[in-house]
Amino acid sequence: MWYRKGRIVEAYSDGSRNSGRGAGSKVNQCPYCNHTTVRKDHMSKHIRTHTGEKPFVCTHCPHRSATKYALNKHIRIHTGEKPYNCSLCPYRASQKSALQCHLLKHKT
Template sequence: MIDGRGLLFSVLQIFMHKSAMQMHAREAAHRTEVKPHQCQQCLKSFSSNHQLVQHIRVHTGEKPYKCSYCDRRFKQLEPRPATHAPSHR
């Protein structure tokens, strides 16, 4: 317990650079994030239903977004592959 707040630390970590400590803090926050939306096929969990819907396209192969210049289709509206847009300039 630290400072009487009930925080438990399993490992003491020492960081040589402030940026490494900040990255560790961000990663730790993601590990404790509640992710109630779970894929029924692979059991991967997501924090929002929108993320789950996008992920399910990995399993179904659905590509609902079409390029307005050609017939190529995409799983996500943005970002599109950087190699695609230059072909229409």
């Protein structure tokens, strides 16, 4: 038995592990590094960091992304969508991080 990110993980003699999330939970081990997760979809996304696979394609240009989130963020360049609004002025941003930097200007 060992701890991983605050959870008890049991190692069995056959090499399988139990993360403590129910008897049916199975830990997925990355074949390239020591990363583990109980969610198969998280493992698929993680493996793309090793393989370089980018299955999500922009419909406006040749840009490809490893995650749907990154693709949606990229598409805002083409559409001009700015969903993040400053509550103190008319400023709008396409990315949350840009709004956070802008908000710092109001503090000075």
